[in-house]
Amino acid sequence: MDILTLVQNRHSYRGLYKADPVPREDLTAILTAGLAAPSGCNQQTTRLLAIDEPQLLAKLREVLKKPSLCSAPALICVLTNPREAYPGHCFARQDYAAAIENMLLAIVALGYQSCWYEGYLTNEDQISRQMAQLLKVPPPYELVCVLPVGEAAASPAAPPAKLPFDQRAWFNRLPSQGLVK
Numbered sequence: 001m002d003i004l005t006l007v008q009n010r011h012s013y014r015g016l017y018k019a020d021p022v023p024r025e026d027l028t029a030i031l032t033a034g035l036a037a038p039s040g041c042n043q044q045t046t047r048l049l050a051i052d053e054p055q056l057l058a059k060l061r062e063v064l065k066k067p068s069l070c071s072a073p074a075l076i077c078v079l080t081n082p083r084e085a086y087p088g089h090c091f092a093r094q095d096y097a098a099a100i101e102n103m104l105l106a107i108v109a110l111g112y113q114s115c116w117y118e119g120y121l122t123n124e125d126q127i128s129r130q131m132a133q134l135l136k137v138p139p140p141y142e143l144v145c146v147l148p149v150g151e152a153a154a155s156p157a158a159p160p161a162k163l164p165f166d167q168r169a170w171f172n173r174l175p176s177q178g179l180v181k
């Protein structure tokens with residue numbers, strides 16, 4: 001699949017996963033894609049922890065609770081070190097976002113599904129902190145996102161519609177009627 005088709009084919013998957021393990025070779029390829037992402041001032045502030053050990057997955061599932069996440073045979077935890085690249089400028093969030101998109105594309109390229117779970121982890125239940133504790137993530141690193149990885153057990157739901165091209169992208173001049181929110 002060429003890269004432009006791949007980009008269009010990536011969609012969040014929130015259904016159940018098959019229990020089949022994801023080969024280490026594939027997980028390594030996905031992590032390697034994440035590490036290839038650009039980072040502000042090349043500070044490489046993102047760290048990745050893939051979980052495929054059944055006992056550890058079982059412990060994380062107690063915290064994660066969501067059926068989709070709990071059915072995934074592998075989870076990739078995204079860790080960030082929110083330090084400044086230079087005084088007054090921290091690019092750690094942009095760094096990990098770029099790494100996540102690279103991994104989501106690699107996941108789809110290899111025939112798996114995933115979803116960027118960040119809001120769910122950092123909501124008032126502080127699931128990310130509980131996961132970080134379980135995984136012994138040392139400060140100043142923070143666990144900010146988890147990507148389930150596995151083959152879909154159900155057919156993916158229709159992806160949400162994106163706004164049309166001409167409401168979000170232009171050549172040379174922004175539209176005179178203003179930008180749609």
Ligand SMILES: Cc1cc2nc3c(=O)[nH]c(=O)nc-3n(C[C@H](O)[C@H](O)[C@H](O)COP(=O)(O)O)c2cc1C
Nearest residue numbers: 010011012013014115116117118119120121159160
């Ligand atoms: C920063 C960020 C946080 C997200 N957090 C969650 C989340 O906690 N739970 C979830 O189901 N989806 C989450 N998503 C996925 C978005 O809901 C999804 O990308 C969006 O609805 C567009 O759908 P698509 O990924 O199929 O294009 C998150 C995406 C981003 C970029």
